[in-house]
Amino acid sequence: MQRKSEKPIKITEVCLRDGSHVVAHQFTEEQVRDVAQALDAAGMHYIEVSHGDGLGGSTIQYGRSRVNEMKLIETAVSVCKQATVAVLLIPGIGTVNELKQAQELGAGLVRVATHVTEADVSAQHIHLARELGMEALGFLMMAHSAPVDKLVEQAKLMESYGAQAVYVTDSAGALLPHEVRERIAALRQSLDIEIGFHAHNNLSLAMANTLAAIEEGATRIDGSMRCLGAGAGNTQTEVLVAVLERLGIDVGIDLYQMMDVAEEIVGPILPGSQEIKKGSLVMGYAGVYSSFLLHAERAGKRFGIDPRDILIELGRRKAVGGQEDMIIDVAAELAKRQGKGA
Amino acid sequence: MQRKSEKPIKITEVCLRDGSHVVAHQFTEEQVRDVAQALDAAGMHYIEVSHGDGLGGSTIQYGRSRVNEMKLIETAVSVCKQATVAVLLIPGIGTVNELKQAQELGAGLVRVATHVTEADVSAQHIHLARELGMEALGFLMMAHSAPVDKLVEQAKLMESYGAQAVYVTDSAGALLPHEVRERIAALRQSLDIEIGFHAHNNLSLAMANTLAAIEEGATRIDGSMRCLGAGAGNTQTEVLVAVLERLGIDVGIDLYQMMDVAEEIVGPILPGSQEIKKGSLVMGYAGVYSSFLLHAERAGKRFGIDPRDILIELGRRKAVGGQEDMIIDVAAELAKRQGKGA
Numbered sequence: 001m002q003r004k005s006e007k008p009i010k011i012t013e014v015c016l017r018d019g020s021h022v023v024a025h026q027f028t029e030e031q032v033r034d035v036a037q038a039l040d041a042a043g044m045h046y047i048e049v050s051h052g053d054g055l056g057g058s059t060i061q062y063g064r065s066r067v068n069e070m071k072l073i074e075t076a077v078s079v080c081k082q083a084t085v086a087v088l089l090i091p092g093i094g095t096v097n098e099l100k101q102a103q104e105l106g107a108g109l110v111r112v113a114t115h116v117t118e119a120d121v122s123a124q125h126i127h128l129a130r131e132l133g134m135e136a137l138g139f140l141m142m143a144h145s146a147p148v149d150k151l152v153e154q155a156k157l158m159e160s161y162g163a164q165a166v167y168v169t170d171s172a173g174a175l176l177p178h179e180v181r182e183r184i185a186a187l188r189q190s191l192d193i194e195i196g197f198h199a200h201n202n203l204s205l206a207m208a209n210t211l212a213a214i215e216e217g218a219t220r221i222d223g224s225m226r227c228l229g230a231g232a233g234n235t236q237t238e239v240l241v242a243v244l245e246r247l248g249i250d251v252g253i254d255l256y257q258m259m260d261v262a263e264e265i266v267g268p269i270l271p272g273s274q275e276i277k278k279g280s281l282v283m284g285y286a287g288v289y290s291s292f293l294l295h296a297e298r299a300g301k302r303f304g305i306d307p308r309d310i311l312i313e314l315g316r317r318k319a320v321g322g323q324e325d326m327i328i329d330v331a332a333e334l335a336k337r338q339g340k341g342a
Numbered sequence: 343m344q345r346k347s348e349k350p351i352k353i354t355e356v357c358l359r360d361g362s363h364v365v366a367h368q369f370t371e372e373q374v375r376d377v378a379q380a381l382d383a384a385g386m387h388y389i390e391v392s393h394g395d396g397l398g399g400s401t402i403q404y405g406r407s408r409v410n411e412m413k414l415i416e417t418a419v420s421v422c423k424q425a426t427v428a429v430l431l432i433p434g435i436g437t438v439n440e441l442k443q444a445q446e447l448g449a450g451l452v453r454v455a456t457h458v459t460e461a462d463v464s465a466q467h468i469h470l471a472r473e474l475g476m477e478a479l480g481f482l483m484m485a486h487s488a489p490v491d492k493l494v495e496q497a498k499l500m501e502s503y504g505a506q507a508v509y510v511t512d513s514a515g516a517l518l519p520h521e522v523r524e525r526i527a528a529l530r531q532s533l534d535i536e537i538g539f540h541a542h543n544n545l546s547l548a549m550a551n552t553l554a555a556i557e558e559g560a561t562r563i564d565g566s567m568r569c570l571g572a573g574a575g576n577t578q579t580e581v582l583v584a585v586l587e588r589l590g591i592d593v594g595i596d597l598y599q600m601m602d603v604a605e606e607i608v609g610p611i612l613p614g615s616q617e618i619k620k621g622s623l624v625m626g627y628a629g630v631y632s633s634f635l636l637h638a639e640r641a642g643k644r645f646g647i648d649p650r651d652i653l654i655e656l657g658r659r660k661a662v663g664g665q666e667d668m669i670i671d672v673a674a675e676l677a678k679r680q681g682k683g684a
Binding site for chain 1: 343518519520543545546547548549550553568569577578580581582584585587588589597598601602604605609614615616617618619620623624626627648650
């Protein structure tokens, strides 16, 4: 493996944020404290703590958190001796007030996340974060659904707002390794800031894509212990540390401690197994949000067609979150085409 | 992705053989019938059915099968309309008699498996299989533990015996993608027969390594539905079919049917989850057989050292199955080096 960057790789552990989806946002203070403390001791660089949908996500729509995320952030900060506590903010869900509060509680980094074509909504939050002295990074979600030049254009916007890195975020776990390569390479050529990569494992490619990203020069990498993240989970962090060691890439994180944290602290939190099952496989194959699955199943029943056909068509049309209405239209059209009716 | 072969990819489903380890060799006739029938209907090319350690593996040492594997082979053959039923044979465990019997029952392909440095013991079984009119393939296990030129030398031996393909078998899930590439490329250059690849997912690299192998020209690929295989399981077959479709590689296997078989027929057989846990991660990182894990834990306790140190040292020394005695020696040495004693 030949790395196209001499900068050190910085790992962000997302199990306490992306994994929030898996536990229906029911993390307890004790769980967050134990995981953060153990990861900090193992040498983890960044630990992200927020509702699964970022700051302010605890709502009827996105699912109520058991414990206020500010309390969880405070808890994580209180036990971290060297790791930086990070937060996620999706403009429209989270606000500047929540960002200020998180910063006051000790969060040192924010990732401002937008759909891959909507970077412009990140401007004020990136500006504010920099003013507050936080690290401010951009996070372009559903990165598979935009052409490479569009992705570059949007990343450059985030850079112009002051983002110190931009992530290619493969929210649906839909990217193939060569698609990751071309995206990271294009960003490397066009930006002066660091490039990050956030994988999901829906196609069993999280590790492959992560290594492809690192090879092309990405230096900010996300992982989740025991794959505790949405869909089929993320790049499994403790395995990533092992693979990087085998590749001779030193990240200064203790492998044995990571194995122990995964087994003894994160393992017992898992509500079920993080394997690739039908739902997450379809999601990765079609390239759609998991929130579409249930709607597609209902529409499939109503119109007598396979819900997978609906999801794949939605993926072709690049449907984004919030466009669940489109599902009925697509289902009706497909039913007509297949000679079936509701 | 650029494939270096124009030959079609042939998939062998190993969940009914490698997965036998996971269910402690307790497959029932009904399970084998249901899985084989559904996979055959989906278009699977080869379905391997044998004890986890191959023909004749049902012993006190390797674990008794619940149902005689000949009965299971017969059952699978009886429901396959187009798929070929394959068997595994490890010389020293299986014998020519069992091979003849399997062939009479309708098995059409045998993979003769040896440690990567011991290909010479495969000669008589490959010869016999060819005489019987079976497809006869070589299967070089623990392929990570030999230098590339040794692997090539051993593969050429198998070719000289009449093997129609030779597999790079990553038994411990220890190979990194660039190591797979160099092995497949070297074999392609030196052999006139097809090259196969059998992955394990201990480092979360089964899919990455499988794609690397295909890119370098491997045309025989193994997978297991729902990762039902030893260690962390194999390349997940239904996911592989999805990824190959996305890459534009047509294998003639129905994706939706594969998803349904995985969810509805194989899923309920899983005794637990096939995630990457501590044991399988250590095995992949150290590059040792899973049978060493328990011995290393015992020796670790006795000598007051971390069992992982023992396993990593065993990996360095390229310990092979059957050399469990070495574990005590290594543990004693490490304890001395670390200033500890039994």
